[in-house]
Amino acid sequence: MSELMSGALELTGVGMGFVFSFLIILVGVMVAMSAVLTRFAPEAPPAPAKRRQEPQARASAPAKVDADTAEAIRIAVSKYRARHK
Amino acid sequence: MSELMSGALELTGVGMGFVFSFLIILVGVMVAMSAVLTRFAPEAPPAPAKRRQEPQARASAPAKVDADTAEAIRIAVSKYRARHK
Amino acid sequence: MSELMSGALELTGVGMGFVFSFLIILVGVMVAMSAVLTRFAPEAPPAPAKRRQEPQARASAPAKVDADTAEAIRIAVSKYRARHK
């Protein structure tokens, strides 16, 4: 077996082993973290959760207005069109 | 005649010659290209053409809405003003 | 007194002196500038001032429209809501 081939095989073994080990540990950490967070820092139920996000919601605020705006405009436009058809 | 002057004249001759040659060739290429494209890849008639452009028209879509919006708003505003004057 | 301490005291004296001198001169310059500008390049009264800004107001134009728009929309939305409640 060539040196390159033995090197490739060794790299494959160590590499896949390490990738799996790392991601399995990560699975463990994620599960543990979720458990801890759910227990000690439970997210408030939906409604208050929304409220909590508000202080920093400035960026998304326009989007919200837009929904209303869109409706208002849709109505205004349809009226306008109806009148000018 | 100074060396600088003879250099300048030569540069002018070669330069203008080259600029014209290059752009004349480019004219030829453009004419040929348009002929080839019109022949072998004719653009669909206006209506389908519009449809073809739509997938990527997201960027210009707001502009279109704006036109309608603007009218709607103009009307709404004038009404509002009429009422509050 | 350590060398560091004497250096620190000297730096403080010179530094605060310079900061105050610089800013006092700046106060003088600002007062003089305002006086000169008010005298020789008085800003037109509010209305014309507005007009003067218009040529380059493209960037701020939307803001202006927005004020009107906002009102129009507020009305439209409230009407819409009233009707759909």
Add this chain to the structure above:
Amino acid sequence: MDKLMTLWTGSGLYNLSIGQAVMILVGLVLLYLAINKKFEPLLLVPIGFGGIMANIPEAGLALTALENALHFGRPEVLAALAPIMEVDYQMGQALTPELFKTFKGAIVDMDAAEYVAASGVATDFGYSSGILNSFYEVAIGSGVAPLLIFMGVGAMTDFGPLLANPKTLLLGAAAQFGIFATVIGAALLDGSGLMDFTMLEAAAIGIIGGADGPTSIYVASILAPHLLGAIAVAAYSYMALVPLIQPPIMRALTTKKEREIKMSQLRHVSRLEKIVFPISVLLLTALFLPDAAPLLGMFCFGNLMKECGVVERLSDTAQNALINIVTIVLGLSVGAKLSADKFLDMQTLGILVLGMAAFCIGTASGVLMAKLMNAVTKEPINPLIGSAGVSAVPMAARVSNKVGLEANPQNFLLMHAMGPNVAGVIGSAVAAGVMIKFLS
């Protein structure tokens, strides 16, 4: 007349080599694929255009100042360079092609001090490096561009589906087998005598199977910069071909019944979990694989900016202005590596074949891993989401969804496939770290 002659002998038409003509065609093909076939256009438009620019004869846009000086090969310049580059040449000696080859070969043999000195001589004689070369040095030579793009990708990635179902990380792990199988494939090709690969080259080619552009470019720039052009082109082309490559493999390895498996709805993931996740990944990287720290660190930083919710303006810039600027420069830089003498080589053919194999094997591994997990665990997994483990975000997840819908029109797998999909990004970065650890 003299000047006209100069114009003609300095023109591209007079100097065009066959290799350059072919590479210009390759560039045009890449542009065609990008524009007409929508093959990852964000990268392939700049790469294709840069490839054409790099092959403009005499312009030297992709060459360093020293390479430009050698290309024009004026005797006095060569004579000044000869002692520094330790080439046996004296003014007046014939300028044979062998001589130029010797000079070009001597570039890589110089140490840093000699290289600086030789570049200084080239500068003294008025040569400068081409614009694409400048872009390459700043963007890829420094390693900065792929990392900044990875940061932007992090800022666009939602780990919610992965957090809701952590075990899909294993699918992302399994799919990395494509990477290492390709290294073995390169060793086989090398053994067959058809083409030569070193271990470094084999590893750099394998990473194509990771299906992550920035990771591929980062690894190639460290392990085998001379193959960077071909590797980047292969990586992005195959990512664009995912919808063609994957479905047959997925269908071949699964039964209709397996493809119809419905997965339970994903649980809600809290904001706090999403904030803690990138920090956890960073800490694990710090503890277990420092060599993956540049890639995973920047990726997690981008993701943290997105999720923490207090730096929206930085997150927005990372996802837009910054990543776009870097993409333009990176694409042109990759194009700079598409010069004829580096690309038109049997190795490039090998890269294309091996890269394709890497994708196929990775897809298969992901699907098979899902089947294995089904055999072991209770909660059923639709094996179609395994193929998404190669990453190629979000294309591979969409492919899983589409093949799933074919089997059962009510079975929406997209969100489930996003888990392994982003897991594949982490998996490839880990694999990259292992390779850099052992080989660089």
Add this chain to the structure above:
Amino acid sequence: MDKLMTLWTGSGLYNLSIGQAVMILVGLVLLYLAINKKFEPLLLVPIGFGGIMANIPEAGLALTALENALHFGRPEVLAALAPIMEVDYQMGQALTPELFKTFKGAIVDMDAAEYVAASGVATDFGYSSGILNSFYEVAIGSGVAPLLIFMGVGAMTDFGPLLANPKTLLLGAAAQFGIFATVIGAALLDGSGLMDFTMLEAAAIGIIGGADGPTSIYVASILAPHLLGAIAVAAYSYMALVPLIQPPIMRALTTKKEREIKMSQLRHVSRLEKIVFPISVLLLTALFLPDAAPLLGMFCFGNLMKECGVVERLSDTAQNALINIVTIVLGLSVGAKLSADKFLDMQTLGILVLGMAAFCIGTASGVLMAKLMNAVTKEPINPLIGSAGVSAVPMAARVSNKVGLEANPQNFLLMHAMGPNVAGVIGSAVAAGVMIKFLS
């Protein structure tokens, strides 16, 4: 087995020093403060994350190529470096901790030519500088990043309130006493034998009292780069703490009656005045304090772009894409200076204590100056706006407003406090110029 061993001996867990572990914790605390307590998150998120990355063992992300070469300390590399760095070492000699200390100490003793040569050797052996180090060199080593941020800040600053009431500039001048008092404090601490400070270090620490991030970083990078990490962290943390630090001092130094003082409405400021103002400041700087020209020049340039009204697109970019990109890079660069050996030091403790003192003294000076002005001039000034003279824009002005509202719910001080607030920015830059003039 061999490779597994390499993986383990190269892992972070195996190499983690106590200092690094502590610094990673410090990074996590900074992230917590930034994300959960909203402590200047735009800077502290990147600084905290960068701090963690900088302390990943073996990754060397914050080290130069030469430092990385010394860290791994292969005998052949050391032997090649020894003559250049004038260290007494020969191949085969024992690699004692003292030897490494000698090598590391020799870095600062080299002149520019030797440093280039040594770095070249490190590069020849395959070492490269870490990504955070590259960011640091480009962003802070060149001095460019704090200046570009200052330009962006200028483009966001409205000098209207200051122009309407120019004498509030004096409040911004008085508050700079915090800076110089801190220098005296550092001298006292040094005299007490508790910790050592040089004049340069004392000055760099004092500038924390200026309460301007970019100014602090700029001055620290010139006068005491080794303290930059601690200084930047202190500066931004205390700026975030302004709402806690200032009110007690403000209340202690004022009577209820003083806090209730109503100030007359600010006059309208014309567009032309706002255009002429940054140019005037630039010219005064040119005439009287050229050393403040980089800081004040870029600041005034940003402000002129904003006010002149004809380059909106440049002004927008300076306030958004550009400042965001620079903030990301600057934050990570500052993080690079949070390595254990530079941060875990008695000096850092001194910096934290002195920085806090600087803020308190600056606040008090501003308030007292306002009271002094009230005693001298006719038009009454609410002394609460004096505290805004430390800058920390716009936080300090908001604090003035809030404390004012407590005393009289109808008394809105915000606009009046914006005058001294932006005056403080100019004042700190002037103080920085004086320090650079005498000490660099």
Add this chain to the structure above:
Amino acid sequence: MDKLMTLWTGSGLYNLSIGQAVMILVGLVLLYLAINKKFEPLLLVPIGFGGIMANIPEAGLALTALENALHFGRPEVLAALAPIMEVDYQMGQALTPELFKTFKGAIVDMDAAEYVAASGVATDFGYSSGILNSFYEVAIGSGVAPLLIFMGVGAMTDFGPLLANPKTLLLGAAAQFGIFATVIGAALLDGSGLMDFTMLEAAAIGIIGGADGPTSIYVASILAPHLLGAIAVAAYSYMALVPLIQPPIMRALTTKKEREIKMSQLRHVSRLEKIVFPISVLLLTALFLPDAAPLLGMFCFGNLMKECGVVERLSDTAQNALINIVTIVLGLSVGAKLSADKFLDMQTLGILVLGMAAFCIGTASGVLMAKLMNAVTKEPINPLIGSAGVSAVPMAARVSNKVGLEANPQNFLLMHAMGPNVAGVIGSAVAAGVMIKFLS
């Protein structure tokens, strides 16, 4: 007292030379023109402000580390530099103005290695390069900034009108005669003995007639960097003056009847044609004029990004964030070349006169070419669109339209003038390539 003295002897007022005072006035005039008269403000605001900053005495913002070291001229620094710079000086020798002149003259005589060594010595003594100099090196010294701006301009250019009427390319060709006539003019001025110009300088000045900022800066940075400041200022000022310069010439060379010529409506141009066009230009450049490849390549790349329709986000960034950032840095960099010793020179006067001549001759050539084409071809061309061939996009096209409307209020020439207008951009870049080919 000592420190006060230092402050005074280090102040700008104490050190201000007459030249610097004049240049600061020039900077203020540029700001006035930019802000009040709307003279190309995007460039002239940064250039004017940078010009003022560059002339702040003692600040050295536009100087390299070596220039700063020479400026302060401490004997020990000079003694260390003397052997490297091959200047005859020994410690203790009198510091005469001649000595400083010799030192400054020696800067350009050093080769690259000596320059690095001398800069290293300056760094060792604590001198660093000013911020404007850093910007200059990065933005213009590398050639990158004008090319990136050209890319952004390409992404904003619509070649539709040119594609609809290809023969208007000839108008863009004819207008380049302004460039070459100026070279002859410079030779005449040189012959007259009034001022001296080299061939390189004459060519760099001529390119002002191309009426394209980035092209002018790119060519000047290669052929005559010492004239860059004056050339850039002239180029942008005259572009702003196009509405004043062109109409009299246009009216003088045409009859009312010619000005009333109506042109037939432009045909529709397909998307595919627009995509193929930039690629065609790139290929022609590759074949015939590789030296124009950097300029035309980047220009075509920008245009392709715009037209291909699949990389909107890159195209948007090229037209906004990227071009704005580069404009800020480029403008300040150009300002760095407005130092008194380089700008206050008879040559600058010559540049201003010749630049104006270039614009006038170019305008006339374009108009005359249109008349010639009318004499030869069937389809009538309104000669007023010929003047748009100088480029100055889109100002010159608007001027054509306006003068046309004066003659016939129903005659809208704007779209017809856009053809020669963008053709002028290509024409200037080709002329630039020819000059670089023969002279660099």
